[in-house]
Amino acid sequence: MMKNSKRFTVLFLALALVILTACTKEAGNESASKGGSDFPKRPLSLVIPYGPGGSADVQARLIGQSLQKQLGETVNVVSKPGAAGATGMNSLKGSKPDGYTIILTAVGPSTLTPNANEVGYNVSEDFYPIAQVSEAPYGIAVNTNSGIESLDDLLNFAKENPGKATYGTTGAGLHQHVVTSDFLNQLPDVEMEHVPFDGGAEAVSALLGNHITAAVNTISEIIPHAESNALKILAVTTDERLESLPDVPTFKELGYELVGQGAWFGFMAPKDTPKEIVDTLDEAIKMALEDDKVKEQFENAGLPIKYLNSDEFKEKVLVENEKNAKVIQSLN
Numbered sequence: 001m002m003k004n005s006k007r008f009t010v011l012f013l014a015l016a017l018v019i020l021t022a023c024t025k026e027a028g029n030e031s032a033s034k035g036g037s038d039f040p041k042r043p044l045s046l047v048i049p050y051g052p053g054g055s056a057d058v059q060a061r062l063i064g065q066s067l068q069k070q071l072g073e074t075v076n077v078v079s080k081p082g083a084a085g086a087t088g089m090n091s092l093k094g095s096k097p098d099g100y101t102i103i104l105t106a107v108g109p110s111t112l113t114p115n116a117n118e119v120g121y122n123v124s125e126d127f128y129p130i131a132q133v134s135e136a137p138y139g140i141a142v143n144t145n146s147g148i149e150s151l152d153d154l155l156n157f158a159k160e161n162p163g164k165a166t167y168g169t170t171g172a173g174l175h176q177h178v179v180t181s182d183f184l185n186q187l188p189d190v191e192m193e194h195v196p197f198d199g200g201a202e203a204v205s206a207l208l209g210n211h212i213t214a215a216v217n218t219i220s221e222i223i224p225h226a227e228s229n230a231l232k233i234l235a236v237t238t239d240e241r242l243e244s245l246p247d248v249p250t251f252k253e254l255g256y257e258l259v260g261q262g263a264w265f266g267f268m269a270p271k272d273t274p275k276e277i278v279d280t281l282d283e284a285i286k287m288a289l290e291d292d293k294v295k296e297q298f299e300n301a302g303l304p305i306k307y308l309n310s311d312e313f314k315e316k317v318l319v320e321n322e323k324n325a326k327v328i329q330s331l332n
Contacts, residue, residue: 039099039277043074047103049088051081058301059133059265060104066288067281085109086119093126097270099277102130106265107175110317115325116173116332128273129317131285132266132308134298136218137242138176139233140167141226143210151234151254154214158190165192168203168215172196173331175263176216179237182259182327183251207231218263219245220302237261259323264306266313282310 046064048056057079064075080088089109095101110123121127142148148157158165169176177194184192195212197203200221207215208230215222223244225231235251236242237258251258267285269278288294289307298305308316 039280040071040073042100043076044071044099045076045078045101047078047080047088047092047101049080049082049085049103049105049109052079055301055303056104056106056265059298059303062294062297063104063133063285063288066291066294067284070284070287071280083119084113084117086113086117086121089113089123089127090120092268092270093121095270097128097272097274099269099273099281102267102269102281104133104265104267107260107263107320110266110268111321111324112173112175112178112328115321115328123268124318124321126271127268128271128278128310129313130267130269130278130310131282132264132306132313132316133285133289134303135262135264135306136220136302136304137262138179138216138237139219139222139245139248140180140214140216140235141207141222141231141233142214143207144229144232145210146213146232148213148234149232151249151251154234155187155190157213158192162191163193164213166195166212166214167192168195168197168206168212170197170200170203170217173328175260178324178327178331179258179260180216181331182323183256185327185330186256204231259327260320262304264316266308266317278310 044067046060048060050056057077060077064077068075080091082088085105085108088103089105092101092103113119114121114123140151140154142154148154167180169180171177172194177196181194184190192213195206197206200217203215203217204221204225206212208225219236219242222231222233226233233245233248235249235254236245238250238261239252241248241250267281269281286307286309289305295305
């Protein structure tokens with residue numbers, strides 16, 4: 001009797017060991033397929049495709065500090081400027097898809113640069129959007145002394161004075177130019193010549209000096225001059241009117257569809273990064289943007305927070321990339 005009992009015990013323990021081993025193996029396989037649930041367990045590199053000191057650098061450091069607290073690992077901001085953002089994007093493309101190297105990119109390096117030149121990557125094929133963090137809307141403005149009071153006035157002036165109406169932007173082929181060019185292409189009777197400048201400040205200065213008819217800039221660049229009554233903002237690119245400009249209509253309410261609403265920034269990872277890791281980063285970025293201190297710092301820096309989750313950001317990038325490609329081809 002005791003012999004049978006011992007034999008049963010041995011068999012039971014052996015069977016339990018087999019089951020435990022199988023479960024452990026399955027759990028390990030599941031963890032590996034998801035990218036591992038212990039992410040992160042070493043420092044992260046947060047790449048920006050621009051030089052230090054700009055708005056991308058500011059946003060990366062503010063969010064990086066929050067991620068460091070939330071995730072318990074060091075977050076290093078690494079600047080990799082060059083080739084209109086392509087240098088940084090290609091460095092990410094060649095990184096291991098494990099979540100430890102991500103990039104804070106923008107509309108330019110993502111959907112403009114690769115459509116204007118052969119740069120070695122396609123944003124829709126080579127990257128995994130994590131989250132959008134900000135978007136600075138544009139406004140079209142004129143000199144207050146011009147006598148132009150509305151967007152219709154500006155368009156009528158261009159119709160009635162062919163070859164005389166001009167608009168300035170931050171540069172040829174950049175987002176303000178792409179958005180405005182596509183808008184004007186919808187109006188075959190309207191002719192406005194594009195005048196590119198080396199940055200938004202130069203475009204605003206030219207408008208203040210009456211050297212151009214209009215300018216398309218980020219709201220933060222023109223609103224101080226509107227408040228001093230030197231410039232008049234005719235329309236903004238957002239879906240809804242801005243709280244800071246309640247009397248200024250949107251292009252949308254005036255009946256115009258635009259290819260983009262503003263200069264956005266967002267995080268991306270290499271394309272094969274496990275979804276579990278992307279979700280972890282997405283959630284941490286969202287929490288960072290909800291922090292009162294971070295929100296205050298963004299506001300003080302003139303950076304409008306506009307969070308989109310991974311799925312929303314992915315859809316936006318796909319749509320804008322396709323639309324911007326068509327506009328850039330027409331410009332070329």
